[in-house]
Amino acid sequence: MSPISKEFRLLYWAILGVIVPFGLLLYFFPGGTELYWAWVIPHPRSSILIGAGYVGAFAYYTLLLRENDWHQALNGMGGLVIFCIVLLIATFLHWEEFRTYHITTLVWLIFYYVGPFLVPILYRLQTQRAAAQSSTTPASDADGRSSIAQGWKVWQAARGFFYLALALFWLVSANTVSTAWPWPINALELRVFMGQVAIIGWNAVVVLQERRQWQQFRLGQILTGAIGFMQLIGLFISSTTYSWSIGLGIVLPLMFGEWIITPLLLLQKYERAKR
Amino acid sequence: MFIQFGVKLIGIVYLAFGIIGFFPFDFINPMHNEGVGARYLFNLVAINYLHNIIHLTIGISALLSIKTLSRAQRWGKICGPVLLILFVGGMVQAFIEGLPNDQMFLGLVPLNSPGHILHLVTGGIVLYLGLASPSAAGVETDSL
Numbered sequence: 001m002s003p004i005s006k007e008f009r010l011l012y013w014a015i016l017g018v019i020v021p022f023g024l025l026l027y028f029f030p031g032g033t034e035l036y037w038a039w040v041i042p043h044p045r046s047s048i049l050i051g052a053g054y055v056g057a058f059a060y061y062t063l064l065l066r067e068n069d070w071h072q073a074l075n076g077m078g079g080l081v082i083f084c085i086v087l088l089i090a091t092f093l094h095w096e097e098f099r100t101y102h103i104t105t106l107v108w109l110i111f112y113y114v115g116p117f118l119v120p121i122l123y124r125l126q127t128q129r130a131a132a133q134s135s136t137t138p139a140s141d142a143d144g145r146s147s148i149a150q151g152w153k154v155w156q157a158a159r160g161f162f163y164l165a166l167a168l169f170w171l172v173s174a175n176t177v178s179t180a181w182p183w184p185i186n187a188l189e190l191r192v193f194m195g196q197v198a199i200i201g202w203n204a205v206v207v208l209q210e211r212r213q214w215q216q217f218r219l220g221q222i223l224t225g226a227i228g229f230m231q232l233i234g235l236f237i238s239s240t241t242y243s244w245s246i247g248l249g250i251v252l253p254l255m256f257g258e259w260i261i262t263p264l265l266l267l268q269k270y271e272r273a274k275r
Numbered sequence: 276m277f278i279q280f281g282v283k284l285i286g287i288v289y290l291a292f293g294i295i296g297f298f299p300f301d302f303i304n305p306m307h308n309e310g311v312g313a314r315y316l317f318n319l320v321a322i323n324y325l326h327n328i329i330h331l332t333i334g335i336s337a338l339l340s341i342k343t344l345s346r347a348q349r350w351g352k353i354c355g356p357v358l359l360i361l362f363v364g365g366m367v368q369a370f371i372e373g374l375p376n377d378q379m380f381l382g383l384v385p386l387n388s389p390g391h392i393l394h395l396v397t398g399g400i401v402l403y404l405g406l407a408s409p410s411a412a413g414v415e416t417d418s419l
Contacts (some may be wrong), residue, residue: 090388092317100388101374109392117288118400121281125411128277 002070002130007122009068011114012061018111019054019061022104026051027234039097039107039188045242046189048148048234053196056227063219070130075220077123083195084115086171090191097188143266146214146273152266153207159262160204167198182242182249200224200259221263228259277411281404282347286337296322310377313385319375320393321385329384330350337415344409351405358398365391 004012025036030047034040041047062074091098091112098105169192169228170177174187181190203220219228235242243249296316298304304322313321322330331353340350365378365386372378373417377387 092319093316095315095389100376101369106392109389110396113392113396117285117396119279119286121400121404124280125277152391 002133003068004064004070004073005122005126005129008073008126009065011118011122013063013094015067015111016058016061018107019057023051023054023058027055027230030238036104038099038102038108039094041189042186043184043189044240045234045238046185048141048238049185049193049231050189052125052230052234053193053199053227056196058232059226060219060223063222067219069215070126071216072219075203075216076223077119077208078206079199079220079223081115081119082198082202083157084112084119086167086195086198087112087192088116089171090188090195093191094188097186110221138242148207148214148217148266148270152269155262156204157209160201160207163197163201164205165192165201167201170197176191177248178249180246182244182246182252183240196227214273218267218270220267221266224259225263225267228256228263232260276344276409278344278351278404278407279341279347281400282337282350283341285401285404286334288334289330289337289397290334292316292320292357293327293329293334296330297324305375310375310387311379311385313377315387319389321387323385323392326384329340330415348405349408351401351403354401355398355402355405358394358401362391362394362398365394396419409414 026041026047028051029036030041030044030051033047037047041050046240061075064076087108087262091108098108171191174194178185178187179188203224206220207217232253235256295303298313299314304316305313305318306314307321311321313323316322330355337350337354340346361380365380367382369375369378369388369391377385378388
């Protein structure tokens with residue numbers, strides 16, 4: 001097993017230090033964004049929609065730090081960079097809505113600059129270290145790990161490309177999509193949510209890499225399931241209006257349900273096989 | 276080597292910022308007349324010609340320094356503190372002026388909060404690259 005570098009572990013602790021307050025505030029105090037958030041989110045459901053991503057990511061980063069295994073962390077790097085870039089695009093398109101020197105805005109900017117700048121550098125450092133270590137120790141940790149079955153690979157690739165395309169389409173046409181959303185939502189909140197959809201897509205398409213093993217895939221699936229779970233619960237805990245009569249009103253819970261069911265089936269199949 | 280890779284990455288980004296900053300297109304660098312009257316690079320970072328030239332200088336000097344590890348690290352040790360001092364100076368001025376949307380630093384260079392944070396993040400990374408031990412990429416098993 002190749003441990004995660006201390007630099008990445010430090011970064012993960014810092015990420016946890018940001019996403020825990022972000023997630024808890026947005027998810028459990030959705031009506032108070034005018035006090036604590038970088039911009040005022042008018043509808044509590046939009047606040048919960050964004051907060052669910054941070055709360056779900058808490059499970060992922062906690063497990064990453066506990067497992068301390070580079071092979072399991074590897075897949076998440078691309079997702080983290082994509083998420084940061086999507087949120088920087090949202091910031092670029094809607095800067096006028098931000099409170100420029102609010103503490104959350106400053107933390108938000110630090111968080112999303114760090115993704116594209118620091119992660120590739122630490123990734124290079126980690127891979128150099130892992131290569132140096134594998135040249136001095138016999139390869140044994142990959143042996144005995146389950147490969148993902150062909151049928152699951154096809155399903156993951158299909159849903160991965162679907163969610164990546166959806167994220168791109170909704171990112172571009174957020175103004176139009178917001179008019180068909182089940183509650184009144186601004187384009188900024190919708191674009192921020194697209195960061196989550198892009199991560200879900202990324203976590204699925206990485207299955208296409210050669211010799212993809214379950215161990216390298218499982219944390220991404222846990223992240224997908226955790227976000228789906230928090231989103232689905234979020235739809236029901238909010239007492240504000242939700243329009244079930246329009247198409248997206250039905251599609252959203254189904255999509256969140258799929259985010260839960262696919263990872264659960266995979267976990268059930270491969271975690272049982274591991275035992 | 277990760278140090279040269281990092282310096283190259285930062286150099287390319289600053290070079291791109293310097294070049295793109297000169298584009299007079301509102302859909303990339305819209306004009307914000309409400310403050311000091313500056314274009315915002317990607318609608319985020321307040322810029323003018325001098326600011327673009329500084330970005331270009333940082334980018335070009337970074338790319339010139341990556342030929343050897345010692346030069347890349349020397350660049351990091353110089354450029355990192357400069358960017359961090361710019362962050363501190365910019366923030367102090369912003370507080371003195373009552374946190375306006377943007378400000379004219381030393382009467383020459385427009386700055387705003389996305390610019391300050393860009394200086395902070397890249398300055399921190401660049402200084403880390405300047406001070407990092409090249410052997411850090413060797414075998415290591417310790418954790419926090």
